[in-house]
Amino acid sequence: MEQASPKRPGIFTLAVASWRSALGAVLTMLPLYAAVTAALFGLDYVFPILETKLAVIRPGRTDLLTLMQVPGAWLFALEKLALGLAVAPAALATMRHVLVQEGWRLSPGPMLRFWGWTAMLLVLALAALCVAGLTVTPDVSLIGIVLKAFAFLLPILLLWVFPAVAEDEPAAGSAARLDKALERWDGNFWRTVIVLAMTGIPGVLLMRLPAAIIMRRPGAEADAVAKFDATIIGSAVHAAFIVLVMVIGASAVAWCYSSAKLYRVRRDPLGGTHDAPEPAAKT
DSSP: OOOOOOOOOOHHHHHHHHHHHHHHHHHHSHHHHHHHHHHHHHHHHHHHHHHHHTTOOOOSOOSHHHHTTSTTHHHHHHHHHHHHHHHHHHHHHHHHHHHOTTOOOOOHHHHHHHHHHHHHHHHHHHHHHHHHHHOOSGGGHHHHHHHHHHHHHHHHHTTTHHHHHHTTOOOSSHHHHHHHHHHTTTTTHHHHHHHHHHHHHHHHHHHTHHHHHHHTSTTOOTTHHHHHHTSHHHHHHHHHHHHHHHHHHHHHHHHHHHHHHHEEEEEOTTSOEEEEEOOOOOO
16 A cells, blocks of 8 residues: 655744744854854954945945945945855754754855855856946846846745755756756745745844834934944844844745655646655665
8 A cells, every 4th residue: 555645734834843943043053143143243344444445435225236236336246245155154054953853063065065056146146236237228228127137036046956955965966956956946936935925024024123123212313223233233233133034044945945855746647736755866
């Protein structure tokens, strides 16, 4: 008799598991997260000094699209690359906390591969945005739109690569890993989007908590938040919240990956669909 496959975890189950794992990761790996926070805190002081030395003027709006379309965008791109590489160990450790039974210990192999994929993703996305910022004439506006779409779709397409690397899943090469990552989106797109929304949106709102507290103080000035962010305490709090949001997001991605790895939609010749376990990977 064929053994029945276990029931596929629901969206709410995945969201709850993500929050629980994120909390457990914070309690278990607090020294690591503190070290990553310290690295972000240091970079938050290094790059303003570089901007002053190189006479690069940071625009009033600090969203990514604006930063990539002003003079000196290369320095802002370098900053984002450094920040991404600095926070990558926190994401890797969180994913291993969820996926690896032996524990979250950062092995050199997965760490180097994780850094490599992170660097490739950031370089391609930031380069696309920088080039899109140069396409300001009507004749090439379509190219700019395509480049911006590429920059924002690339992280989605590569999403499953990172938990696969964290788990040290066998792969014949980068092309095979990428192909498997794209394949796992089949039947898992909306489940993943909803779970990430149920974890990411509260996380982003949590980042705004210090600003909300400051602005609710009696007699708070309009630029009170900017002044607080410029202080040492403000920079440290901002760095800590970045790490916290990364931990929550990485936990959610790991749980969604675990579900997508075990189950995917099988399409019948007559058009029907059903869930079936994914075949075991060959080592």
